[in-house]
Amino acid sequence: xxxxxxTERSPWADAVLAATLFAVDPAGIVGIAMRSLPGFAxxxxxxxxxxxxxxxxxxxxLPLHISDSRLLGGLDLAATLRAGRPIxxxxxxxxxxxxxxxxxxxxxxxAGTAARLAAVLDNGGVVIERDGIAIDxxxxxxxxxxxxxxxxxxxxxxxLADRLxxxxxxxxxxxxxxxxxxxxAGDVAAARARLAAVTAPDDxxxxxxxxxxxxxxxxxxxxLLALAVARAHAALAGRSEIAKEDxxxxxxxxxxxxxxxxPLPPPEEEPPPPDEQQQDDQPPPDGxxxxxxxxxxxxxxxxxLEAAKAAIPAGILEQLRLAGRIKPRQPSTGRAGHxxxxxxxxxxxxxxxxxxxxxxxxxxxxxTLRAAAPWQPLRRRERAMSGGPERSARVEVRKDDxxxxxxxxxxxxxxxxxxxxSGSAAxxxxxxxxGAVELLLAECYVRRDQVAMVSFRGKAAELLLxxxxxxxxAKRNLAGLPGGGGTPLACGLDLAIALGDQIRRKGQTPxxxxxxxxxxxxxxxxSPGRPKAEEDALASARAxxxxxxxxxxxxxxxxxxxxxxxxxxxxxxxxxPLPYADxxxxxxxxxxxxxPRESLAG
Amino acid sequence: MALVxxxxxxxxxxxxxxxxxxxxxxxxxxxxxxxxDRGTGKSTAVRALAQLLPKMKVVVGCPYGCxxxxxxxxxxxxxGLDESKVKSRxxxxxxxxxxxxxxxxxxxxxxxxxxxxxxxVKAFEPGLLARAHRGFLYIDEANLLEDHLVDLLLDxxxxxxxxxxxxxxxxxxxxxxxxxxxxxxxxGELRPQLLDRFGLSxxxxxxxxxxxxxxxxxxxxxxxxxxxxxxxKWKKEDDKLRRRILAARERLxxxxxxxxxxxxxxxxxxxLGTDGLRGELTLIRAARGLAALEGDxxxxxxxxxxxxxxxxxxxxxxxxxxxxxxxxxxERALAEHFGA
Numbered sequence: 001x002x003x004x005x006x007t008e009r010s011p012w013a014d015a016v017l018a019a020t021l022f023a024v025d026p027a028g029i030v031g032i033a034m035r036s037l038p039g040f041a042x043x044x045x046x047x048x049x050x051x052x053x054x055x056x057x058x059x060x061x062l063p064l065h066i067s068d069s070r071l072l073g074g075l076d077l078a079a080t081l082r083a084g085r086p087i088x089x090x091x092x093x094x095x096x097x098x099x100x101x102x103x104x105x106x107x108x109x110x111a112g113t114a115a116r117l118a119a120v121l122d123n124g125g126v127v128i129e130r131d132g133i134a135i136d137x138x139x140x141x142x143x144x145x146x147x148x149x150x151x152x153x154x155x156x157x158x159x160l161a162d163r164l165x166x167x168x169x170x171x172x173x174x175x176x177x178x179x180x181x182x183x184x185a186g187d188v189a190a191a192r193a194r195l196a197a198v199t200a201p202d203d204x205x206x207x208x209x210x211x212x213x214x215x216x217x218x219x220x221x222x223x224l225l226a227l228a229v230a231r232a233h234a235a236l237a238g239r240s241e242i243a244k245e246d247x248x249x250x251x252x253x254x255x256x257x258x259x260x261x262x263p264l265p266p267p268e269e270e271p272p273p274p275d276e277q278q279q280d281d282q283p284p285p286d287g288x289x290x291x292x293x294x295x296x297x298x299x300x301x302x303x304x305l306e307a308a309k310a311a312i313p314a315g316i317l318e319q320l321r322l323a324g325r326i327k328p329r330q331p332s333t334g335r336a337g338h339x340x341x342x343x344x345x346x347x348x349x350x351x352x353x354x355x356x357x358x359x360x361x362x363x364x365x366x367x368t369l370r371a372a373a374p375w376q377p378l379r380r381r382e383r384a385m386s387g388g389p390e391r392s393a394r395v396e397v398r399k400d401d402x403x404x405x406x407x408x409x410x411x412x413x414x415x416x417x418x419x420x421x422s423g424s425a426a427x428x429x430x431x432x433x434x435g436a437v438e439l440l441l442a443e444c445y446v447r448r449d450q451v452a453m454v455s456f457r458g459k460a461a462e463l464l465l466x467x468x469x470x471x472x473x474a475k476r477n478l479a480g481l482p483g484g485g486g487t488p489l490a491c492g493l494d495l496a497i498a499l500g501d502q503i504r505r506k507g508q509t510p511x512x513x514x515x516x517x518x519x520x521x522x523x524x525x526x527s528p529g530r531p532k533a534e535e536d537a538l539a540s541a542r543a544x545x546x547x548x549x550x551x552x553x554x555x556x557x558x559x560x561x562x563x564x565x566x567x568x569x570x571x572x573x574x575x576x577p578l579p580y581a582d583x584x585x586x587x588x589x590x591x592x593x594x595x596p597r598e599s600l601a602g
Numbered sequence: 603m604a605l606v607x608x609x610x611x612x613x614x615x616x617x618x619x620x621x622x623x624x625x626x627x628x629x630x631x632x633x634x635x636x637x638x639d640r641g642t643g644k645s646t647a648v649r650a651l652a653q654l655l656p657k658m659k660v661v662v663g664c665p666y667g668c669x670x671x672x673x674x675x676x677x678x679x680x681x682g683l684d685e686s687k688v689k690s691r692x693x694x695x696x697x698x699x700x701x702x703x704x705x706x707x708x709x710x711x712x713x714x715x716x717x718x719x720x721x722x723v724k725a726f727e728p729g730l731l732a733r734a735h736r737g738f739l740y741i742d743e744a745n746l747l748e749d750h751l752v753d754l755l756l757d758x759x760x761x762x763x764x765x766x767x768x769x770x771x772x773x774x775x776x777x778x779x780x781x782x783x784x785x786x787x788x789x790g791e792l793r794p795q796l797l798d799r800f801g802l803s804x805x806x807x808x809x810x811x812x813x814x815x816x817x818x819x820x821x822x823x824x825x826x827x828x829x830x831x832x833x834x835k836w837k838k839e840d841d842k843l844r845r846r847i848l849a850a851r852e853r854l855x856x857x858x859x860x861x862x863x864x865x866x867x868x869x870x871x872x873x874l875g876t877d878g879l880r881g882e883l884t885l886i887r888a889a890r891g892l893a894a895l896e897g898d899x900x901x902x903x904x905x906x907x908x909x910x911x912x913x914x915x916x917x918x919x920x921x922x923x924x925x926x927x928x929x930x931x932x933e934r935a936l937a938e939h940f941g942a
Binding site (some may be wrong): 024028068071072075084085086111115116118119122127128129130132133158159160163196199202205206208209210212213218219220221223227242289370372375376377378395419470472473588 | 639640641642645660678699700701702703704707708709710712713714715716718719720721727729730733736742743746786787788799808810812816818819820822824826827
């Protein structure tokens with residue numbers, strides 16, 4: 001397969017190549033993020049991957065809402081009861097040692113699960129300190145993250161994505177018959193044997209680092225992963241040293257999909273983004289790029305906001321926005337409350353003595369067993385003396401021993417700022433809205449509420465800040481904001497509704513704050529004209545009410561006009577004229593009117 | 603045990619390395635918190651520290667690893683011992699990992715299930731806190747730690763003692779450790795109370811210059827391909843660093859802090875409006891630790907300047923409208939005070 005890269009490559013062929021390289025070195029390449037809905041192509045690809053792995057390599061599927069005891073391991077209760085002494089049970093991760101873990105619906109994996117996976121990957125072992133058991137099991141495996149996200153907001157957690165070498169996108173890709181020179185399991189096995197002996201010349205390392213830097217790939221893991229991929233490719237080709245073509249493949253498959261910018265200025269050696277890739281017979285970037293050492297280290301968002309937008313192809317821009325996207329964390333702090341439904345949901349918050357029947361609380365078997373354990377000999381004697389049955393249960397559990405797990409769950413609030421960025425007042429308004437976002441975040445980060453920001457101007461609305469509770473991130477995303485242009489109020493509201501819906505599906509409560517003067521003049525379809533625009537805005541306002549989203553309209557017009565009030569009425573929103581809205585006033589108003597905090601249950 | 607990347611082979615990341623070394627010289631500075639970009643080797647540095655630390659003496663048989671001659675007041679094992687008969691041995695300083703998904707019983711210690719099940723004996727099985735006594739407790743992804751565990755840690759870190767009241771067990775044992783946390787600020791902020799427990803806080807950035815990045819990749823690659831050879835190659839450097847820590851520890855009590863330095867520190871903290879005295883105290887201790895490491899006899903402004911960002915940046919009152927990050931604010935204040 002030496003010269004295979006010279007031929008034109010389809011996404012399918014790339015995906016198969018990625019699978020092959022991954023099969024050569026699952027632990028080094030760590031994994032593949034595969035963005036695709038379930039379908040024939042994905043199944044075929046997975047089957048191909050499995051056929052390339054050694055026959056004894058375990059392939060395990062990680063269910064989405066796996067408990068820690070299954071994920072990491074813990075006390076095997078059945079065996080413990082049978083044996084009368086504690087028996088540890090391995091979790092899925094330890095069972096996958098030497099194989100591949102399929103992470104289903106990776107875009108919905110929680111930050112907690114991702115961090116656990118990351119820890120195992122980093123330590124090369126599963127360290128458990130659970131249920132009275134402390135074990136360190138050396139474990140190495142590769143991960144295939146099956147990402148079924150459909151919108152940009154649905155992404156696997158970055159903690160996980162950052163560690164996976166390949167990012168494949170199967171949208172619109174169909175399976176192709178295997179190529180004639182396709183690698184076989186035998187080739188893979190031979191490459192595996194060769195892998196350790198493959199050396200990396202300095203210029204390859206330098207080239208991969210240089211390319212990563214000029215493509216704006218900051219994570220230092222990326223060049224390391226690229227190096228692992230290049231090594232696997234060399235091993236597959238039967239080379240004992242990584243060659244240029246190996247590095248080129250690695251740059252194309254690992255670095256290009258992570259690019260956050262086009263090289264400045266674009267040196268010829270840089271691999272173009274994959275969707276434009278026709279040939280890849282360019283030599284890999286060699287050390288020549290060192291002039292680029294002093295690449296501009298301007299923050300990314302300047303690039304997005306100021307100029308580069310038009311210059312960057314869609315594929316790259318998409319990646320830009322995905323960079324740093326974070327899954328919301330599970331809620332965890334707050335007051336004790338009495339929401340019935342949360343008795344069984346949320347995160348465990350300690351264990352207490354109690355009846356499992358009361359209110360459907362969940363029995364914590366391990367803790368119950370633990371409570372019962374010390375009394376066993378005594379109880380057995382007791383039973384024998386009172387003439388009970390000869391062969392009693394191995395472990396006698398009584399009512400006093402019952403322990404129930406308490407769960408905490410709170411409905412978080414996610415405040416969506418919808419900011420009118422049109423016209424001349426835009427900059428001021430945006431700056432104040434941004435200030436309010438930061439104030440709110442700073443004040444409520446202990447409560448872990450989230451804030452998002454949508455702006456509308458010109459002909460469309462834009463999500464400036466996806467829901468986040470990170471002040472760092474908000475600052476970065478909001479560092480430079482464009483303003484001016486028409487007022488597509490309807491578009492802004494539509495985006496807010498969509499976002500509100502998304503937030504609700506995550507189990508949070510959306511709260512919309514609209515900052516506008518209400519003078520809509522761009523219709524939903526982007527056409528100018530006041531009457532149509534106002535009509536659309538009112539329709540969107542009604543839709544917002546129908547969606548049941550609580551809202552506040554802050555009228556920022558110097559002389560409030562009736563239209564804004566009317567929109568507020570249609571939205572069933574509180575109306576607040578604040579002609580000189582400043583950050584503190586806005587955040588004060590928001591705090592005053594935001595929906596009552598639902599509390600957590602115990 | 604798998605080999606870990608040697609401490610002295612870590613490229614760059616001077617701030618976190620210095621903070622860890624200071625904590626190794628003088629545990630009383632409080633813990634070290636490293637927040638920053640992904641993949642920058644935060645965890646690598648902490649794990650490498652474990653290999654670097656000089657060994658310590660413990661009382662043979664003490665489940666909490668008390669120091670011979672200076673048993674912790676809360677230690678039940680050492681309390682009644684006859685000092686002259688105490689046997690001691692050298693052990694590795696514990697750097698205990700608090701893995702995500704750890705359950706409370708393993709953290710604080712609980713009834714020994716094995717003995718309870720097989721013998722029906724009520725015995726206490728010490729947890730991670732006991733193991734970390736006199737060493738380091740490391741929390742990776744500190745901001746993802748369960749809240750009830752955070753509460754627990756806060757309490758123990760403040761008192762230096764772990765009080766266990768579970769399953770009819772009632773026990774108190776010493777648990778004095780240096781808390782080391784790492785995390786990514788994008789995953790959410792840390793609770794202010796937990797933040798305050800860390801003496802030093804460092805920001806870890808991805809190196810952006812090519813030469814450094816190449817060196818990182820090169821060393822990492824060399825390590826992964828042949829860990830034994832790589833560790834052997836760096837052993838000398840690590841040994842040197844270890845001797846430096848030992849020398850600094852011996853020197854530490856003699857390092858003088860002149861009044862002028864105290865005044866400088868106080869002015870700096872006042873100028874920054876840090877809450878409470880903890881900032882000042884940490885600043886002085888860290889500067890003293892640094893002076894000891896550098897072999898200096900007195901603490902001067904140059905020491906203050908180097909440790910001030912780590913000692914103070916997480917203690918500033920938050921002003922969200924101030925564009926400048928807290929690091930910049932500390933640096934600004936430093937420039938004002940020292941005219942640098």
